[in-house]
Amino acid sequence: MALFDTLRPVLHLLDPETAHNLTIKTLKYMPHKHQVDPQSLHIKLFNLDFQNPVGLAAGFDKNAEVPDAILNLGFGFAELGTVTPLAQHGNAKPRIFRLSKDRAVINRLGFNNDGLTPFVARLKFRFLNGGIIGANIGANKDSQDRVADYELGIKSVLGLCSYIAINISSPNTQGLRALQEANALDELIERCLAARGASRTPMLVKIAPDLNDSELEAIAAIARARQIDGLIVSNTTIDRSMPLLSRQAKESGGLSGQPLMHNSTMILSKIYKITHGKLPIIGVGGIASGADAYTKICAGASLVQLYTALIYKGPGLIRQITTELDTLLLRDGFKNIAEAVGTAHH
Numbered sequence: 001m002a003l004f005d006t007l008r009p010v011l012h013l014l015d016p017e018t019a020h021n022l023t024i025k026t027l028k029y030m031p032h033k034h035q036v037d038p039q040s041l042h043i044k045l046f047n048l049d050f051q052n053p054v055g056l057a058a059g060f061d062k063n064a065e066v067p068d069a070i071l072n073l074g075f076g077f078a079e080l081g082t083v084t085p086l087a088q089h090g091n092a093k094p095r096i097f098r099l100s101k102d103r104a105v106i107n108r109l110g111f112n113n114d115g116l117t118p119f120v121a122r123l124k125f126r127f128l129n130g131g132i133i134g135a136n137i138g139a140n141k142d143s144q145d146r147v148a149d150y151e152l153g154i155k156s157v158l159g160l161c162s163y164i165a166i167n168i169s170s171p172n173t174q175g176l177r178a179l180q181e182a183n184a185l186d187e188l189i190e191r192c193l194a195a196r197g198a199s200r201t202p203m204l205v206k207i208a209p210d211l212n213d214s215e216l217e218a219i220a221a222i223a224r225a226r227q228i229d230g231l232i233v234s235n236t237t238i239d240r241s242m243p244l245l246s247r248q249a250k251e252s253g254g255l256s257g258q259p260l261m262h263n264s265t266m267i268l269s270k271i272y273k274i275t276h277g278k279l280p281i282i283g284v285g286g287i288a289s290g291a292d293a294y295t296k297i298c299a300g301a302s303l304v305q306l307y308t309a310l311i312y313k314g315p316g317l318i319r320q321i322t323t324e325l326d327t328l329l330l331r332d333g334f335k336n337i338a339e340a341v342g343t344a345h346h
């Protein structure tokens with residue numbers, strides 16, 4: 001951890017994508033450390049025992065290169081990917097921008113990844129290590145049948161991960177977000193559930209923060225009718241209406257980090273309300289402290305994830321968040337995370 005605190009000023013002198021690749025390389029050689037989380041942070045969901053509710057969001061380890069190093073940093077779970085059936089380069093560089101003054105990032109990577117074959121091989125190689133690993137799957141940009149890409153992704157990772165996240169909310173693959181529209185979503189989920197077959201691997205859908213109330217109602221109704229296991233709320237935003245100080249704010253792509261906190265939490269709160277708290281939600285978008293994580297939990301998230309704050313605060317942030325969460329639960333008289341979920345609505 002201290003190593004990353006020393007390295008961070010150097011990493012921030014590099015362009016964001018080079019800094020990211022160097023971080024992944026360094027993580028491969030990190031020593032393994034065992035840490036025990038307070039009992040109050042344990043939560044059972046999808047029949048999985050999470051040691052703490054703070055996960056790493058998708059996009060950091062797109063190729064499943066360092067899942068165990070991520071878990072060793074103190075995350076309760078790690079979501080790998082997005083992986084698409086075939087390897088693809090993604091959009092032209094530069095395609096990641098730091099908005100340091102806003103504690104934010106804009107990315108328009110466009111699902112750059114090595115494809116399913118190495119992803120699956122790496123999952124097989126580390127399978128016996130355990131830990132809670134999500135596989136986030138997507139579709140290739142040039143695919144003739146995008147739903148078939150999701151079916152193949154599901155069949156390939158079944159049995160090798162703890163849950164599957166269906167990503168239909170990246171703003172950087174043209175037309176992908178259209179899969180969130182009611183008819184398209186219903187067909188997608190029907191086919192994805194069929195691809196899952198008799199397996200009980202939980203299947204969640206990751207949605208955008210840029211959805212209006214009627215779109216949210218339609219998604220919630222389909223999620224309920226098709227009995228998917230949960231929603232991940234949310235991906236990055238294409239909205240730029242919030243005040244942003246950095247000159248990079250005009251770059252196109254998905255905005256993440258602090259400016260996303262409010263909208264993504266609003267959407268999560270609405271979904272919780274519409275579904276009467278019956279559909280598990282993973283809350284993600286702008287979390288940079290224990291208080292932020294707690295806000296999402298009280299708004300209705302059973303688990304949370306983060307990515308961008310890690311760029312600004314380093315891996316020491318994870319322990320800071322879990323410690324703060326424990327203190328906040330105690331302050332408010334909750335014995336555990338499960339008791340706090342959705343309490344902002346009471």
Ligand SMILES: Cc1cc2nc3c(=O)[nH]c(=O)nc-3n(C[C@H](O)[C@H](O)[C@H](O)COP(=O)(O)O)c2cc1C
Nearest residue numbers: 057058059082107234235256257285286306307308
């Ligand atoms: C550089 C970068 C790449 C990302 N790539 C993916 C991805 O491949 N799949 C995905 O579902 N989300 C991806 N995301 C979105 C994050 O998983 C997360 O939903 C979003 O960044 C909001 O969380 P944050 O504010 O804590 O970063 C990416 C985010 C960033 C910053």
